[in-house]
Amino acid sequence: MRVSVIIPTHNEAQAIARVLADLPSELTTEVIVVDSNSNDGTPEIAAKIGARVVQEPRRGYGQACLTGLAAANSPDVVVFLDGDYSDRPAELLILLAPIIEGRADITLGSRLQGRRSAGALPWHQAFGNRLAARLINLLYGLKISDLGPFRAGRADVLRALALEETTYGWAVEMILKGALAGFRVVEVPMSYHPRIGKSKISGTLKGSIGAGWFILSLIVRYYFRQRRAGTARPA
DSSP states (O other): OOEEEEEEESSOTTTHHHHHHHSOTTTOSEEEEEEOSOOSSHHHHHHHHTOEEEEOOSOOHHHHHHHHHHHOOSOSEEEEOOSSSSSOGGGHHHHHHHHHTTSOSEEEEETTTSOBOTTSSOHHHHHHHHHHHHHHHHHHOOOOSOOOSOEEEEHHHHHHHTOOOOSTTHHHHHHHHHHHTTOOEEEEEOOBOOOSSOOSSTTSHHHHHHHHHHHHHHHHHHHHHHHHTTOOOOO
């Protein structure tokens, strides 16, 4: 199985070496660091360690993920992982297992179901993720607990979903489209730890409110868009 790991970065020089060092080499075919205008040496560190660095000057987490997906070299499975070392790359097999075993098309690492270090997830971020997950359960019939960034999907499924969100919506678009299309979305508990460096979203009040509002409104918009198009609610 060919596994491409995509790591979006912006000024992650303090953490990127640890992230790359902890990725199990026996499970990964290629590692792509998609860097967005870092000025702290992040891309140089990543390239020196052996990652393929792709520059993406356009802003947006989703944009970086889409750029990495387009750059991946014929993968069977694509993994998305933050570059701040809050998720542990060494747990990659836990994330991949349901796909390898043929039980899932998309897997999501849940920070709220696994072991979480004190202070790793601010209360407002945990609350927002629980709220979004419950709304997805209510509207889409998909039982999840979190919208965690450590996730994986079969490459053919990701192509079929035609993902397009370039900002905060990336966190939820894959889940919503996967559920609506009838793909198997499976959640697995993962450990979660304080990030190295400052968060670009949850570290600021403006970023937290903006991300939360965008994600919740997107969940509702997708639901009513599909109802207007005549798509039945998933079982």
